[in-house]
């Protein structure tokens with residue numbers, strides 16, 4: 001069948017809401033776009049463990065430490081899940097990780113900000129995981145089967161992440177004046193970088209138009225950002241915190257909040273590697289890769305030995 005006919009049949013499947021599976025024919029550009037997005041999603045999960053991991057030994061109680069440990073472990077699992085989804089498209093996990101460590105692949109800008117106080121852990125759960133949920137619930141309906149199914153599992157854990165973060169902020173906001181000030185300071189520092197997680201404006205987005213046509217994306221960057229603001233502002237007000245945006249105002253006519261302009265210079269500066277923690281994050285991931293080399297070698301040696309033994313046994317049985 002001609003490529004033109006294959007592409008036509010592929011788009012008909014997408015339009016008919018038929019999931020694309022690993023063994024199905026797909027345009028190279030679809031495959032490439034998915035490997036790009038899924039691998040960067042996986043990198044984000046793994047790098048995202050670092051800012052929070054910084055507070056596991058400093059958590060204010062055993063309960064908070066246990067919850068934070070569970071959350072950070074969940075993020076590792078999300079990363080592995082997503083690397084596996086990328087591998088179903090023919091990508092090699094080692095190549096994907098090398099692209100991250102060599103600075104070729106992106107991960108979410110949000111993880112390049114420092115976690116200065118315990119309230120940051122609350123703000124990350126509430127805002128960062130809250131923004132991630134907005135995006136990931138949409139991705140449970142993405143056209144690529146393995147990605148959509150991975151999202152169903154991940155979203156269940158993300159809602160626990162968001163709730164525990166909001167509970168930290170609620171506890172602080174209802175605490176002493178110093179605790180409330182710490183929560184407000186964290187909101188001030190994490191609000192705008194959280195809005196940046198949704199990516200550039202639709203008009204500046206490289207991939208959105210094609211990703212929407214292929215139903216990789218179901219909602220645009222700006223639609224998801226708006227939904228996040230609409231859902232999160234009332235949550236801040238409920239616990240007596242003030243969103244750091246003088247232009248924030250409910251617009252009855254639109255049925256949404258109007259809000260100020262993002263600092264896109266800051267966004268692209270961070271995406272290009274010049275954020276507060278970019279170097280620290282990649283150095284840590286490179287060290288983890290080097291320190292873990294012996295584990296990978298041992299696992300590979302064991303797998304090869306096991307395969308050789310199985311081959312020998314089947315040879316003996318056949319004889």
Ligand code: 3HC
Pocket residue numbers: 036037040041042044045048075078106107108109110128129132135158196197198199200204205206207208211221271
């Ligand atoms: N940080 C870094 N790079 C970003 C970015 C961000 N916040 N937003 C956009 N970009 C990059 C894109 O990757 C693209 O660069 P590339 O071509 O080199 O990949 C460029 O900016 C243009 O952006 P587009 O809007 O054209 O890119 P997309 O169509 O891919 O949309 C996205 C960006 C909405 C982030 C989309 O990639 C996506 O939905 N990804 C899956 C979800 C994800 O990765 N979330 C990140 C957070 S994960 C997380 O928070 C884990 C939680 O457990 C804490």
